[in-house]
Amino acid sequence: MLEAFSNPRSVAVVGASREEGKLGHAVLKSLIDAGFLGPIYPVNPKADEVLGLKAYPSVKDCPGTVDLAVILIPGKLVAPVMKECGEKGVKGVIVISAGFREVGAEGLRAEHEIVDIARQYNMRIIGPNCLGYIDTIAKLNASFAPLMPRKGTIAFMSQSGAIASSILDIADARGLGMSRFVSLGNKADLNETDFLQEWGDDAETKVIMIYVEDIKTGARFMDVARAATRHKPVVAIKSGSTSAGTKAASSHTGALAGSDAAYTAAFRQTGVIRATTVEDLFDFSEAFTNQPVIREDGVCIVTNAGGAGVMAADAVEHAGLKLAQLSPQTMAALKEKLPPAASVLNPVDVLGDAQADRYGLALDIVSRDPNVNAILVILTPQIVTQPKETAEITARLMTNSPIPVFACWIGGALTAEGVKILTANHIPAYPEPERAVRSLRAMLDYRRWLQRPKFQPRSYDIDRKAIEQVFDAARKDGRLQIGDAEARAVMQALGIRVPGSGLAEDADEAVQVAEQIGYPVVLKIASPDILHKSDIGGVKVGLKDAAEVRAAFATIIANARSRKPEAEIWGCQVQEMIRGGREIILGVNRDPQFGPLMMFGLGGIYVEALRDVSFRVAPLDELDAREMVNEIRAIRLLRGVRGEPPADIEAIVDSIQRLSYLVTEFPEILELDINPLMVYEAGKGAIGLDMRLVLAS
């Protein structure tokens, strides 16, 4: 689909310059130096040749077809050139020029203009305001990046050109190669989702590495990411996650950074592995590109230093991984081959005087143990240690290992040569066990993602008409807020149980309804203008007989009249009194990037004082809903503590899915809260006591 970039037959450089130090010179030089095999056409009306290549006054003058154009002229001059490109039949344009959205309203107009032109001529744009595009497979470097990456299997995209420069430099220092590289810039046309889709199917790419500050099309990103991550790991940094960070993001790129909760949820729901630092981004990507994905949990540590083994074991546990339980055969074999003082438990301690051969013996034995699913080889440079030879024997034994192998040569100059040998042999060598373990954790998460059943959001046979009626009625009244009986009607239509209830216009009617429902009952003020009923004395609970109902009716109406004199009052809602059960809150908000963001938490103090909630983007499936429930810290309370029976978690999972279906089917729902959903013990269901819903205007 994006062949114009990854495999163009010819490239024009509009703004190619003879002057060293100019971008138009640097980019043309990069193109030539990278060894692109097709014709390269410098476009410059004031020059006959640039860097030894014949130059042309305009794109249209270039001989033959031009698949790809790189544009470097000032922002204001880009639009007419884009038109020429369109007329010439150019398919892809890389607009390196700045002067668009990032400089304000006028720039934004200019940006819209070039996008319109591109659409008109069926061209795709990278940028504007970017570093360019590099493809090591096509030997194409259409960028002013500070260096050309070596060929490799990592594809990298970056919203920031500056970060991209650092990433290229670090990758080079770590000996990591790339297949494709794109600096997305302002993302006027092509964005992260387009390249994710492209690279997900790219046979040259084993790992996709992403740096973004915002995601443009949240829902499409999620669909594409769900598919891409089935084929290969996607590791992403999303920066601007805290409020301080977000402030910097807006002043920098004008990006409207979505709330971090939505990004966290979206990445988790689509199998995107989130890195929080550039170090993690590289550590994970290096692990994935060089080693097989771990099959299941079970890490074996081989070390010449007990203390380092302890730290590694700590790290394994902190990361939620497990040390492999070595088989009796393994332990017997280790006992036979290692000195008596060595530890044949895991961590396997080959002792401070271990030389390369002893490491070799231990590695050979533990790698045959079926309980061992990953190996971490640790070395500290002690007096007789052989960092180089140990690296060699590790590389020899572990190349093409079916399980991932990581190394930690902990030191400086003494271990440097060993680290080089390991890296050259595709065994990731981290300076500390903690980093190797974090990479293993990322691998195990990815393995579990691969094992996860396909995404299957459920459809429900809901009473769509009833819901539409409620919404229509509200809109007709000029109301966007829906609560009380109307909201309960929506819940009922959605298949969520609600308490028995009825509206009473006077005390007699209230008694009548109460007697139908059965005592005790609750009375609540019924008014379209009163949202927080308790605050104005508009709720009375535990009413046991007709007399209490009458008294409560009078008090509530009086309270409402005196505290909210302007409110329209319909009477009181009489409701079944719900006792027992545990209070749950379910909520939905619209995230600017991802749309409906769902929240789950235990009600009352848990949400307010402990902020113990979880988030997911709708639509979600049963597994998402289940994970959402299991994610809160207070989950033990739902599973039952102190001999209490467990709560009906299935009913919660069902309610979450129904809500997800509702907000997906009715995108006009802006906000929604069920608070509380009372959940009874397992098998006894849940009941929605109150709902508040806001429609989009």
Add this chain to the structure above:
Amino acid sequence: MLEAFSNPRSVAVVGASREEGKLGHAVLKSLIDAGFLGPIYPVNPKADEVLGLKAYPSVKDCPGTVDLAVILIPGKLVAPVMKECGEKGVKGVIVISAGFREVGAEGLRAEHEIVDIARQYNMRIIGPNCLGYIDTIAKLNASFAPLMPRKGTIAFMSQSGAIASSILDIADARGLGMSRFVSLGNKADLNETDFLQEWGDDAETKVIMIYVEDIKTGARFMDVARAATRHKPVVAIKSGSTSAGTKAASSHTGALAGSDAAYTAAFRQTGVIRATTVEDLFDFSEAFTNQPVIREDGVCIVTNAGGAGVMAADAVEHAGLKLAQLSPQTMAALKEKLPPAASVLNPVDVLGDAQADRYGLALDIVSRDPNVNAILVILTPQIVTQPKETAEITARLMTNSPIPVFACWIGGALTAEGVKILTANHIPAYPEPERAVRSLRAMLDYRRWLQRPKFQPRSYDIDRKAIEQVFDAARKDGRLQIGDAEARAVMQALGIRVPGSGLAEDADEAVQVAEQIGYPVVLKIASPDILHKSDIGGVKVGLKDAAEVRAAFATIIANARSRKPEAEIWGCQVQEMIRGGREIILGVNRDPQFGPLMMFGLGGIYVEALRDVSFRVAPLDELDAREMVNEIRAIRLLRGVRGEPPADIEAIVDSIQRLSYLVTEFPEILELDINPLMVYEAGKGAIGLDMRLVLAS
């Protein structure tokens, strides 16, 4: 105090060997190579000279005094040599030899023997089973470490010789020098606390760096650490913190690793900065040794990459730090000097085309802003960036800055030279903003520690006699568990309010007591053999009149008889019924290393299901107690949510201090729980409902 090691007049090497590759050769060579100025005596009965120095058959044959002896002969032969050292008047002995505690019972006996000899002759021992001792001030390298550190201001001690080797190698690679270095080995005599005390007063040492797997004398360590951290930062790794790690620790060193909660508490209470990785250990130490300690919060970021600025701002917020609010003057000055597109808010974005001079302008301006208490300079290698020159101008402007300055040159080969210049000029250069920010966090924690008032545990005028009587009575009965009325007597003696109550042997007496206390009351089985009263139906609450009390008495006694037929039954405890208030748990356990470890948490589900508790080691002072209370996640519940009044936090702080005093004054208390302590609203106090106490046998 440890001058025999840090400033010996002469050194003997017992086991000095002519054979290359032997430790006895390596250590002697290290000593000679390091340039020690006093005489060095090889001791070897089979050689006349070793490495050009005259050798002696025994320590006793060495001419003149010998202050320090390094022993390298096999473990079994060490004791007689120690005796000779004693007779010669040696003051310090470094036993590098292995074959002691780490090889089992026989080795442990040998270790005790050499300690006894040392005591007899007033000698101090480093080791056995260690790498040795290095002192760059005395130009002494009495070790077989793989390299001699350069002279510097970091003192480092390590329980693990292997980790020590790595640390020396990494320090060298990072250009960090050391003042002193000790490998503690088995810590038969001198341990971490001794060196902490020594180095706390050492004018040559600015930072103390520690790697330990256990701490031998917890209480003394805390006293010494509290004093040392007033003089200089102490950064420590304690490994073996999780159960997996602890398992490795026991199989490796035979160390009985204390629970991590106790270490965490002890470090926090004494101002020791805890690092969890070797990287943090170095990052923090490098920051402290090269930069002034931050005065207060307020970080300014200067960057040529918006994205990196966002990541740094994120890291600042995640670390609980704040971005400095730049003054209007600063922003005006920046606006004047920087290009219009630059961001003069913090993060200050000098833009991608910034060269060294523009960084210089920005740094000069922000460093004068009184709101700026730390500066983080970030550079990504873009097309016109000058990593080297920017490092130079940063070094020139920021050397001797009164506020800490950190750099992040994010890259590989392109930034390497700049990093070298920064490091050489004592500006810590981290590869990522996150690491710089973690170091700043450590600095701010240390600043707050320095500002903290002196440790002042409070004494209470308690009824010591009453407590002793209860303990004596229990012991006389052969009981170690104390509960019910006895425990309440202890609480009362300690000054903690308890509910009105009395023991009733029969139903009549129960009614009588109830009428004295006032209805409603609680009845509880009174039996020395029944600890969990509710479990056997031994508690009835809310008894409103004489009839209910009689009925409850009968039921409780019957339940106890049938469910615990073997139990001795004293009757029922009649208690004031306590309503309202919030349930708190206070507990104490004995930690093997640190002694009384106190726990605080909200009662009920919070402790059991959410494990939301905090720990401190007793004795503690008011500030410790207050921090302990504020540390739990549910603290908002005590401060008052949803319009509830705040709880009486002062009463909790007081109760914690009283308990701390109790368990410090009565070391025979092994365990203790007040569960619950009912806490009323602010100003209304707290009341201990139930206590359980276990005495040491």
